Amino acid sequence: MTPRRIAFVGPTLPAHLRPANGFAYRPPVRHGDLFDLCLRPGDQVLIIDGVYQHFAPIRHKEILAQLARGVHVAGTASLGALRAAELAGFGMQGLGHVYREAHAGRLSADADVAVLHADDSAGARRLTEAMVCVRHALDELLRAGELDPGQAARLEGAAARLHFTERSATALRHAAGPDRDAVQLLLDHLEDHGDIKSRDARHALDTLAACPVPEPAAPSVGAAEVWTSSYGREWDFEHRPLKPGSTVGARLALACLQLFAVDFPERHRAYALRLAAATTGRTGPAGRLLSAAGFAPATRPYARLARGTEATAHWTADERLLARTFRLPPGRLVYQDLPAEAVAGSTLDELEQRCLRLLLPPAAHTLPTAQRHTLLRQLWQAGSDHDYRLCALERGFRDTAEAARLAGAFDLALIARLLRAPAAAR
Incomplete structure (x- = not known):
């Protein structure tokens, strides 16, 4: 299989300056993006731009x-x-002037490379100048004799x-004061010669494209376990087959049960009780487990979260609270594997066949999200928005959005017809 080449880039290198050299371009990287790509050994990723502040940045463990x-x-x-400077000792490759400055310890703050940019069709148009670019341009002007040391120092400070x-x-x-002519020289230099971040990005793309994709390194013993994370475990669960050679994924099989098994809340309660007992070292009623985990009694302030639904009317309030907050x-994560409680006596072969019957045909279109929510509310007999949320939680979903997303893989039109069919005809 041909290795893929992917570059995460935004305002550092506008779209019209990105070379057509085999790289697929994606927006600035954020936490979870590398897992979402389903990368394989031998694939090559170049990180240029990444988000932070308003979104979770790319984590080192990812x-x-x-x-x-x-x-x-x-x-x-x-x-x-x-990130390359921080992870150079672990195998991440760094390229360019900004990387060398960071690796040498002369640059460490995200704010030194950060810019304000517009998210638009022009490819995240840059609106401000990065401090690392200002410093580098001032150094070049100083070496060329176009600025004196005093001017350069004042402009850097401003x-x-x-x-x-x-x-x-x-x-x-405005900040330059009497050095306005000097600051215009700086801005003209950045415009005419390009800032160092853009030059580094173009150089890195050209350098990597000119070389064959490196052979994948042999995974170090235990490395995948050492660097695991909740996103990594979720990614693994999403892409692991239900059994060797199966076309049904383990996460999809669990979703089939969560969505459509009438008694799944009971299975989820058993799962939550078992793992909560293992975590707290307590056994017995849910109230003792909750107390050991630091929860107040379920009457206040968790009364609405502990309210009964059609499927949990016979549970105690503490059992509802535990199952819904586990x-x-x-x-x-709520699940990172397919536990015995979820399968509840079925074989993997039987579960696989059930999923295959309910999965959406390859050429078919899934229902819009709003219709998925409507069908799930009907299926779970949720009379209100709050009850619908409780139903999703007691089935082990993080929220109703996760439930609707996973429901998109199934033939909901078929399930709706089954719901409307008389019981004798099912």
């Missing part, structure tokens, strides 16, 4: 997990250069006092 799988990961120019979201050309001119450490 990169390390890909390196452990034999994916070649490189970084340059911006956030990619910082730029550094501006937050990265405010360091526009207009703000730089999470695996560190607190994001």
Whole structure:
């Protein structure tokens, strides 16, 4: 299978400057993107731009997990250069001036490479200047004799006092005071010669494209386990087959049960009780488990979350609360495998056949999300929005959005017809 080449890039290199050299371009990277790509050993990823502040940034463990799988990961120019410097000892490749500055310890803050940009059709148009680009341009002008040391120092200080979201050309001119001619020289230099981040990005793309994709490194012993994370475990569960050679994934098989098994809340309660007991070291009623986990009694302030539904009317309030709030450490996932409680006596062969009967045919279109929610509410006999949310939680979904997303893989039109059919005809 041909290795893929993928670059995460935004304002550092506008769309019209990106070479057509075998790389598939994606927006600035954020946490979870590398797992979502389903990368394989031998694939090559170049991280140039990445988001932070308003979105979770790319985590080190996510990169390390890909390196452990034999994916070649490189970084340059911006956030990619910082991550490459931080992970150079673990196999991430760094390229360019910004990477060398970071690796040498002269650059460490995300804000030094950050810019404000517009998310538009022009490819995340840059609105401000990065501090690392200002410093590098001033050094070049100083070496060329076009600025004296005093001017360069004053301009660097003026730029550094501006937050990265405010360091526009207009703000730089205003902050320069008597050095307005010098700041215009700086801005002209950046325009005419390109800033160092853009130069690094183009150089890295050309360098990597000119070389064969490296052979995947042999995974180090235990590396995949060492660098696992909740996102990694979720990715693995999403892509693991139900059994060797099966076309049905383990996560999809669990979703089939969660969505359509009438008694799945009972199975989920048994699963939550077992693992909560293992975590707290307590056994017995759910109330004792909740107390050991630090929960207050279910009457307040969790009364609405402990309210009964059609499927849980005979449960205690504590059992409802435990089942609906259960999470695996560190607190994001509910399931990362297909436990015995979920299968509840069925064989994997039987579960596989059930899923295959209900899966959407390959050429068919899934129902719109709103219709999926409507069908699930009907299927679970949820009379209100709040009851619908409770039904999703007691079936082990993180929320109704996750339930509707997973429902998109199934033939919901067929299931709707079965719901309307008389009981004798089913």
